[in-house]
Amino acid sequence: MTDTTAFDWRSFLLRWSGEWADSLPADEARGEDDEAARQARWLGFQPASEERISAVEERLGRRMPPSYREFLKVSDGWRHAGGFVWLLAGTESARWHDNESGLADLFEEYLDQDAGPAERREADLWRRGLQLDVESDITHVLMDPEDMDEDGEWAVYTWASWRASPPERHENFLEFMRDMYREFHSLRASPSDNEPVFENDTTRKLDDQAEEARLEALRGNWEEALRALDEAKEYGRPRAGGLGDQIRRLLGQTYMVYFDGLVTDPRYAPELLPPLVAEHAAHPYRDDSTLTFHLRGADDDLVSLAYETLDQVRSGTYRYTAAGPFGKAAERARELARWGDTDEAWRTLREALPLWEPLGPDHLTPIGWLADPLLGPLLTPERGRELLSTPRSGHAGEATSPTVELDPGGLAWLAEPDPGNNRTSYRFVLVEGVEPEDLPGRLGDGDDTLLNEPMTYWEARQRVLHRKQEFSSYDDRALMAVGRAGSGWSFALDGDPAPFSPQRFVSPAASASAGTRAVVVWSGLRTWHGEPFFHLSAARDGVEQYAFTYTDGEVRQSGEIPATLNPSRLFSDLDDSAEAERSVLEAVGAEFGAQLPRHAIVNGRLHTFTTRSWTRPPGDGETYAVIRLHQSAPHPAGSQPTGEDQPETR
Known part of the structure; x- marks a missing residue:
């Protein structure tokens, strides 16, 4: 658990403010308050004195949670908390929400008779919560005095109707502000044409972290690598999502795994596109036009390849190919798998993995085989971890123990x-x-x-x-x-x-x-x-x-x-x-x-x-039924079906 009282709020808020100021186009028109914040490189306000904090606690009838108190001592409020809260409350504007939005009634309408205490407590949040959003893009920020930990910290909930999801819970005010800082970074990570390049000490550190994570993944240290990549992804760093998704997919995860930034690169598409397409094909009622949602920026040739691969996956004709010894091993594994020897097929892939050749520097592991109708079923979560733990592409690392075979032998x-x-x-x-x-x-x-x-x-x-x-x-x-x-x-x-x-x-x-x-x-x-x-x-x-x-x-x-x-x-x-x-x-x-x-x-x-x-022909006097189906034109309105469609008893 984080010691929220020991956190260096001033350094954190100064870094945030400076990065925000540097991310703004110099010639962009903005309000007077924002321009003053840019020039001062400070998104906050004057610190709140202990007297002001005590006064708001007396007004509200509750002692404020520790992390919010410490924040107020550095800045009595905050501008631009993330991308959708433009002004966050200080001592003067913090107040009980008291169902001002009417959302308690709305949430209660959707509760059924089997709703548990947690669901009912969530609906009642809008009556008891302390409102922190002052100006926002229809985004609510409430601290919940009844969701309090042993240190007196209150959980923070954020909700926006346009997100179409339940309220998001943050462990405490400090974690909420960290999340908003990451949201700010994520939204700035891909600047538009008129915005300056978003580069600073934080982004450089995270990009170095992602590069080291890439090398660790190739050495087989996938758990450490994934933690580092996930952190970088939260900040919107461009490589982190595509690298981390390769690891997640081999762990059997498919939800929200899109290989962002890599799948539309012609170098990596032969490996990353097939599993993405296969996940789409696994949902038969999904509109095929949605396939391109995750191919933004792809050229016409790659989009055509995506739909061609979709047809192959659905018809069971997709065949995984790869260069070098691993590609030859995949061919041998397919032959073994099609006759049922899946354990030997897996051993064949695993033993060839150290000789696998990546398609480029951001290719962490062979993954296109997951879409192959014969090779894909070889994957289990245990085997995925085994593959990820195996050093590959010329990188040294600790050898892994083979997973337990799936076929027990016998009958x-x-x-x-x-x-x-x-x-x-x-x-x-x-x-x-x-x-x-x-x-x-x-x-x-x-x-x-x-x-x-x-x-x-x-x-x-x-x-x-x-x-x-x-x-x-x-x-x-x-x-x-x-x-x-x-x-x-x-x-x-x-x-x-x-x-x-x-x-x-x-x-x-x-x-x-x-x-x-x-x-x-x-x-x-x-x-x-x-x-x-x-x-x-x-x-x-x-x-x-x-x-x-x-x-x-x-x-x-x-x-x-x-x-x-x-x-x-x-x-x-x-x-x-x-x-x-x-x-x-x-x-x-x-x-x-x-x-x-x-x-x-x-x-x-x-x-x-x-x-x-497997049965003999019927003997004399033995009766049986035969049903024959004939394809014929639809019966005209008002007519009756013929006897051709009826069961025949013999």
Whole structure:
């Protein structure tokens, strides 16, 4: 906590006044008071005597907070507190606001029945607060005697209707004045054509601080660098925001991260523009015209590049490229990620990072890869910190410890609840000695079954439903994501299968095992649809070797089942379905030495394809429903739809 009574108010206010005076054009017309302040290089007034301070305290019935008292002893009021308060109260003009503005009534109108004490106290501020703004741009400054700390300091609140935000709280009067000094600097940092260059001891110190922070960031000392850059950014220093935003984006922060001053520089646009565009694309209902709000000053070519990149990001075709060894590592990482090996993909990027080549002196870290549909999902907050802690671009620093890998190995993680607890049933096929791209030929409906481009499972499912014209209650074609399942295995996984029908189910294990081994697992031990169930079948060279199905509390099995997969042991106790599921999956993973990549399946993008049906054709006398959708012209007004759009029962 700052010792507000020991603060050197006079030096602070003199520095502020001098910088303000130097920032004014000499030939600009101004009021008599401002001109006098410029010539005197003093924005304040005469000091207030102890008698005057005591008198205002007697008038108001409260002892003033320490930092405000100390301020008054140096200047009895203040001009130009920031950019929007033109005159700040001294001893004569400080007064209780007493809801003079009517804002207490306005704020109370927006309180609902569930409003807590803090919200109600905020609304009542306008009745109890001490008003400090005398002249302003519709900006209110109130000290709150009920928001007082152990040192007797009152919090200061500022609010302006044009800011469209709740009142901003400042810890005390000293912090309020520091914030207003920073606001003054920030508004002067980009002078207009007729204003003098805003340069002084403060700006030079902050610019030196930003440069040292840049070097510290390249050495891997990102936390120290970010603190220094954030301080410089508060003063509006031109490099600080763009440098700090590169660090913030790798920490997973996207709100108010715009790479100011750098993203429109043609040198840095190839790296900084894609993540900015990707954040825009992540909000599907955002007006595309707003993309240019953060590209002020960009030329037509860069704006065209921004919209071209937006199209690529939305279509999933954006590809990150970079020069040198890091660019080659990114290509290898993409290939690993598209088949699910995200941990190895991350290691590939991380190990190449010391050889990364920046695009210019203000480029702190590779960042364009965040917009790549395959590389972007590799980022986690922990990995972002690991990358930022790694010395790069020829700079020496302390080596960092690798982050914990995200894929735990094995299959048992499937028994863990996912966010929203939606993964209650799933099915997968494991095939040994076969590449993932060959799985459609073994599981697809015909030789022309192709892999879709990598996408999230939700995106793939939406695409299939959009294109699907026929829905059958008997047909069960699985949409499956594919990848590598550890050493020597590939997988195809359906994370949202249709309900299990043991009477009609046909395991694809045999057809998938031509010339090799294949395993099929279908789990619904935590399903919301009917009784819990579990199926496993294993085949070799096109012939099923063994299988078992647990359903309705019973086990049906065939073939010689290995002791490790004995269903009588695995399903002896189902009081804890999640633990039983974990035990079964651990046994399957140990028996075949296969695993499924959790991070790629849950957070990444994988190739998908649609299999042949997992159910047999209907037999004689078995009924089923088929719904066919036909695209046709809209029905004329008053007409009735034809039977083509109706379900057909067979």
